[in-house]
Amino acid sequence: MKKLKFDPYYQRYPSKRNLIFGHKGMVSTTHPIASQAGITVMKAGGNAFDGAIAAAAALTVVEPTSNGIGGDAFAILSRDGEILGINGSGRSPQKLTIQWLRDNGYDKIPKYGPLAVTVPGAVSVWAEINRRFGKLPLDEVLKPAVEIARDGHVVHTTVARYWKQALERYSELADKPYINPWFDHFTMEGRTPYPGELWKSEEQARTLELIASSGGESFYRGELAEKISGFIKASGGLMEKEDLAAHHAEWVKPITTSFRGYDVWEIPPNGQGITALMALGILDRLEKGHIEDPETIHRAIEAMKLGFEDGNRIIGDQDHMDDSWRAVLEPEYLSMRAGLITGNARLPLDNQPKRGGTVYLATADGEGNMISYIQSNYWGFGSGLVVPGTGISLHNRGYDFVCEERHPNSLLPGKRPYHTIIPGFLSKDGKPIGPFGVMGAYMQPQGHLQVVLNSIEFGLNPQDALDSPRWQWVGGNNIQVEKSFPTELAEALARKGHDVSVNLDTGSFGRGQIIWRDDNGVLCGGTESRADGYIAVW
Numbered sequence: 001m002k003k004l005k006f007d008p009y010y011q012r013y014p015s016k017r018n019l020i021f022g023h024k025g026m027v028s029t030t031h032p033i034a035s036q037a038g039i040t041v042m043k044a045g046g047n048a049f050d051g052a053i054a055a056a057a058a059l060t061v062v063e064p065t066s067n068g069i070g071g072d073a074f075a076i077l078s079r080d081g082e083i084l085g086i087n088g089s090g091r092s093p094q095k096l097t098i099q100w101l102r103d104n105g106y107d108k109i110p111k112y113g114p115l116a117v118t119v120p121g122a123v124s125v126w127a128e129i130n131r132r133f134g135k136l137p138l139d140e141v142l143k144p145a146v147e148i149a150r151d152g153h154v155v156h157t158t159v160a161r162y163w164k165q166a167l168e169r170y171s172e173l174a175d176k177p178y179i180n181p182w183f184d185h186f187t188m189e190g191r192t193p194y195p196g197e198l199w200k201s202e203e204q205a206r207t208l209e210l211i212a213s214s215g216g217e218s219f220y221r222g223e224l225a226e227k228i229s230g231f232i233k234a235s236g237g238l239m240e241k242e243d244l245a246a247h248h249a250e251w252v253k254p255i256t257t258s259f260r261g262y263d264v265w266e267i268p269p270n271g272q273g274i275t276a277l278m279a280l281g282i283l284d285r286l287e288k289g290h291i292e293d294p295e296t297i298h299r300a301i302e303a304m305k306l307g308f309e310d311g312n313r314i315i316g317d318q319d320h321m322d323d324s325w326r327a328v329l330e331p332e333y334l335s336m337r338a339g340l341i342t343g344n345a346r347l348p349l350d351n352q353p354k355r356g357g358t359v360y361l362a363t364a365d366g367e368g369n370m371i372s373y374i375q376s377n378y379w380g381f382g383s384g385l386v387v388p389g390t391g392i393s394l395h396n397r398g399y400d401f402v403c404e405e406r407h408p409n410s411l412l413p414g415k416r417p418y419h420t421i422i423p424g425f426l427s428k429d430g431k432p433i434g435p436f437g438v439m440g441a442y443m444q445p446q447g448h449l450q451v452v453l454n455s456i457e458f459g460l461n462p463q464d465a466l467d468s469p470r471w472q473w474v475g476g477n478n479i480q481v482e483k484s485f486p487t488e489l490a491e492a493l494a495r496k497g498h499d500v501s502v503n504l505d506t507g508s509f510g511r512g513q514i515i516w517r518d519d520n521g522v523l524c525g526g527t528e529s530r531a532d533g534y535i536a537v538w
Contacts, residue, residue, distance in 0.1 A: 019463055019524055022537035026523045027051050028513040029361040032534035033153050034058040037144035038363055039536035046136045048369040049077065052361060053126045056375050057145035059359045061204060062153050064186065064381065065162035067359045068393035069207060071377040073122040074267050076254055076425040078370040078432040079133060083425060085254040085267050086128065089397065090119030090247055094413040095238040098403045109398045109411070112173060112384045114237025116396035118417065122375050124249040127216030139212035149205035155193040156532040163192040166380045173384055178235035181386040204391030220244045224390065231387045254425070257281040257329055260456050265425040269318055269325060273422040275311035276445035279303040280452060281334040286341070291458040294492030297471065300453060301498065302341045304446055304473055305348040316408030317416040345477045345497030358421050358439035362513045364523050370515065372423035372435030424448045434517050440510035443472055447510040462514035462526030470509040482509055506530040
C-alpha cells in the first residue's frame, strides 16, 4: 500500500496479527460480549454514541471487576468534525470535610468503605450522551445489557482472575458489615466464578431497566437514589439524597497539544490527561526517535516523569482552581522542561503512582461519529459496597483526595477528586482521526504516551501500536518492563541510571483500544492482547 500523508495502516514492521477493518460501524472493548452489544445496537439504527453506551452498560455486567453502575465515566466525542468532552465524575458529600475526618480518627479517606464513595457519575454520562446525540431511546440502548444480566453470560479468563483476586482482598474486610452485600451478590458458595462458568444477576437487570425507563433519573432522584444514599449512611457514610440529586454530567472543552504535526486531545482537570499532554509536548521539542533506540525510550520516560511532577502539583477540580494550570501547556514552559532532560535518569519529585480498575472502549460509525469512552470503579470492584437488591457496586474515588488544605486536590464538600481515568483522541489539520485509550490508573497517561509514539513516531498500525512491549514508571527512577521488552533495550536504559525490573503481571501495563478512520471513511481497529479484547465490526 502506498504511504499516504496520513495512513493509519502503514507499518515499518510485519504485523503480528491481522488488522480489523470496517466502514459502517466498529466497537472495540476488552470483552467480546460488550463489543457485540454495541454493534447490535448500531445495526438496530443506533449511531456510535448509542453503541458506546450499550457497550459500557454491558461491561458493568460482564466485567464487574473493573467497572460498575456505581462508577464514574469520561468521554471525548467527535461529531460533524467537532471534538467535545464530557466529565461524569462525581463530587464528595456535602457533609464530608477534612475536619470531620480528623474528629473521627482518620488522617485520610480509607481506601475501602463508605467514606471513599463520591457521587457515581457513569449513569449521568449514559443519559446525557443519549439525550443530546443518541438516535435510539435509552431503553433500547440498554436492552442488550439487561438481557445479558438476566439471561447470564459466560465468565471470561481475565475477568475470572481479577474476580478471584477481589475475593482475596475483600476477605480481609470480613469484619466490616458493609462488605456482606458484596459477598452476597458477587460470590457463589463462598467462591467467585470460574472461567467458562455462567453468571447471572437479576438484580442488576432490574436496576438497568429502572435506569432505562427513567432516563437515569431513578439513579439520582428516585428509587435507586434512595437505596444508594440509605445504604451508604447505614454503613457509616455521609452521602445524602441531596448529594445525588445535585449531580449532573458536565460538557467540557477538551485540552490539546501538538505532537509531530498531530493534535492529541484529553479531558481537562480534574482528569490526569494533561499529564500525557505535557509529556508529549516536551518530546515534541526534542529530536525524533526510533522504536529500538534506547535514547528515544529514555527521553520518553524522563518526559513522563516531568509530566507527573507537574500534574501532581496542579490537578484538582476546575471549579476550585484558577486558569494558571494552563501555563504548563504553553510552548515556552514545555521548552524549559525539555531542557531538563539529559542523557541520564533524573530523580523526580516524590510521586508514587498507584493501581486501579477501569474499562476503556472506542466506537465509530459510518456517519463519521466517533467516541473515546472510559468508565471505572477504581480499585477493582471499588469501595466494597454493593447496594443491596440492586447489583450496584460503588466506586472509591474519594480515596484519592488529599487532606491538606492548600493542596489543589484537597478534600472539600461537593468537590471532584483528582481522577485517573482519561479518554484520548487524535486529529490532524482539523480532521478527526480517531479515539484511543489505555486503562490502568496511573499507567494511563504512560499508555497514552506510548500509543501515540508507536502510532505517529514509529509508524505502527493500531494493533501493533497496542501490542508493542510497554514500560511503566513506578516511582523514583524505578522502571518496570514487560517480559517481552527487548533485553538489550532494558540493559541500555539501566546504563542510563534507570532501575529496570521485569513485571510478569501484564495487566499492570494497562489495556487499550484504538480506532483510526482514513479519508475514505474506512475504519481500522486495534484491541488489547493483554485482556479478552475484541472488535465487533459492521
